[in-house]
Amino acid sequence: MVGMYFPRTLSRLLCIGLFTLLSPAGVTALCAQALTGHKTQNVIVVMIDGMRWQEVFRGADPSLLETLGSEMPGDAKQRAELAREKFSGSTPAERRQTLMPFLWSVVSSKGQLFGNRDLGSDSHVINGLNFSYPGYSETLTGVADPRVKSNDNVPNPNATVFEWLNTKPEFAGKIAAFGAWNVFDGIFRSKQSGLIVNAGYDAFTAIPPTPKLELLNTLKRETVRIWPDEAFDPIPFHTAIEYLEAQTPRVLFLGLGETDEWAHAGSYAEYLNAAHLADDYLRQIWELVQSMPEYRDKTTLIVLPDHGRGEGSKWTDHGEKVPESMQTWMAFLGPDTSASGERKQAEPVTASQIAGTVAALLGEDYRAAVPKAGAPITDVFGK
Ligand SMILES: [Zn+2]
Known part of the structure; x- marks a missing residue:
C-alpha cells in the first residue's frame, strides 16, 4: 500500500x-x-462481442446506415430511420463522439485507445479463427491454443488469468464473471475453476438474493428469447453491477453480446444501438467505481472485442474466411495508464497480451506461470 x-x-x-x-x-x-x-488494486474487463474498430474510430458508416437488415423482426425501415437520426454526423470524429461518447470523452482524454489503423495503430487476435470462443480464450488465457477451435460450450483446456489469480490468497473469492453468452461457463470452466460465473439465462444465486437480483432472475425466466444461448445485454450488466456493489470484487469480467448478434442479423441500426448502450454501460461502471472508496483511483478498466468483422457489405460476418475480422481495438483507463489518448504509429498489440496485462496491473507476473502467454502491454502501465 x-x-x-x-x-x-x-x-x-x-x-x-x-x-x-x-x-x-x-x-x-x-x-x-x-x-x-502500480496503483491498480482492481481490474474490470469488459468485452463487446464482435464490435468493429471501424465504428469505434470512425463512428457509424454512412453507407451502412442506409441498409435495413432483412432478418429483423418489426419495422426495419423505422429502425434504420431512427439510427440515422441518432448516429449521423458530418465527420468521422463527430460520428464516433455521437456513437460512443464515453470512449471519446473520458477514455480519450484520460486513458488510451489502440486499433485505429487510419493512424497506424494495430490491434488484432492471433488465433487465426476470428470467432468468439477462440477470441475470448486468447484474451483471457493469453494463449491461442489450437485445441480451442469451436464455439461449443465445453470446458476451456486452459485456465484463464482469472482462475490463476483466484488461486492467490489476496484474490481468492474476489473474482467474478458475468456474460450474456452461455458459453462463458465453458470459457471460464465454471465447474472446475472455482470462479463465480453467471452466463446466459442462468439464475444468479451465488450470493444472498436482493430485490433487484430476484427481478433480474425473473426476467431471465420470462422474457422472450431471440437467441437461445444469449441474453439481452441489460441482464448481465445489471447483475454484474448488483454483484459489484454487494461484494466489491477485485477482478470483474463483463461480456456483452448484442453487437455480434444484431450484426449477424444484418441490422446496422440495432448493432449501433447495442454499441451505444455498451458505451453507456462503460460510463456507468466508471462513475460507480469512482464513487466507491474500495475502487476510486485504484481501478483499471479494460475494454475490447473478441474479434472484428468484415469490410463493406461483409460487415455482418467474421471468421477464418474473413481475414480482416482479425482486426480489433482496445481501450484502457486507470491510475497506471498515462493519458496518451488515441494511439498513433504504435507497436501492434494483440488479444493474447491482455491476460498478462491484467496480472501486471495487479502486480503479478502471469508469464512466470504461463510462459507462452503474450507479454503485458507495458505502454498502459507505469505512468
Ligand atoms: Zn459472431
Whole structure:
C-alpha cells in the first residue's frame, strides 16, 4: 500500500531502508508493489462481442446506415430511420463522439485507445479463427491454443488469468464473471475453476438474493428469447453491477453480446444501438467505481472485442474466411495508464497480451506461470 500514498521515489527509498533494517517477508511483498509502482488494486474487463474498430474510430458508416437488415423482426425501415437520426454526423470524429461518447470523452482524454489503423495503430487476435470462443480464450488465457477451435460450450483446456489469480490468497473469492453468452461457463470452466460465473439465462444465486437480483432472475425466466444461448445485454450488466456493489470484487469480467448478434442479423441500426448502450454501460461502471472508496483511483478498466468483422457489405460476418475480422481495438483507463489518448504509429498489440496485462496491473507476473502467454502491454502501465 505504500505505493498508493507516497511518491514512487520515496516508496523506493523507504523500501531500501526497510530491507536494510528488517527484511522480513512482509516487507518484501509490500516493497514489490511499491517498486513496481502500480496503483491498480482492481481490474474490470469488459468485452463487446464482435464490435468493429471501424465504428469505434470512425463512428457509424454512412453507407451502412442506409441498409435495413432483412432478418429483423418489426419495422426495419423505422429502425434504420431512427439510427440515422441518432448516429449521423458530418465527420468521422463527430460520428464516433455521437456513437460512443464515453470512449471519446473520458477514455480519450484520460486513458488510451489502440486499433485505429487510419493512424497506424494495430490491434488484432492471433488465433487465426476470428470467432468468439477462440477470441475470448486468447484474451483471457493469453494463449491461442489450437485445441480451442469451436464455439461449443465445453470446458476451456486452459485456465484463464482469472482462475490463476483466484488461486492467490489476496484474490481468492474476489473474482467474478458475468456474460450474456452461455458459453462463458465453458470459457471460464465454471465447474472446475472455482470462479463465480453467471452466463446466459442462468439464475444468479451465488450470493444472498436482493430485490433487484430476484427481478433480474425473473426476467431471465420470462422474457422472450431471440437467441437461445444469449441474453439481452441489460441482464448481465445489471447483475454484474448488483454483484459489484454487494461484494466489491477485485477482478470483474463483463461480456456483452448484442453487437455480434444484431450484426449477424444484418441490422446496422440495432448493432449501433447495442454499441451505444455498451458505451453507456462503460460510463456507468466508471462513475460507480469512482464513487466507491474500495475502487476510486485504484481501478483499471479494460475494454475490447473478441474479434472484428468484415469490410463493406461483409460487415455482418467474421471468421477464418474473413481475414480482416482479425482486426480489433482496445481501450484502457486507470491510475497506471498515462493519458496518451488515441494511439498513433504504435507497436501492434494483440488479444493474447491482455491476460498478462491484467496480472501486471495487479502486480503479478502471469508469464512466470504461463510462459507462452503474450507479454503485458507495458505502454498502459507505469505512468
Ligand atoms: Zn459472431
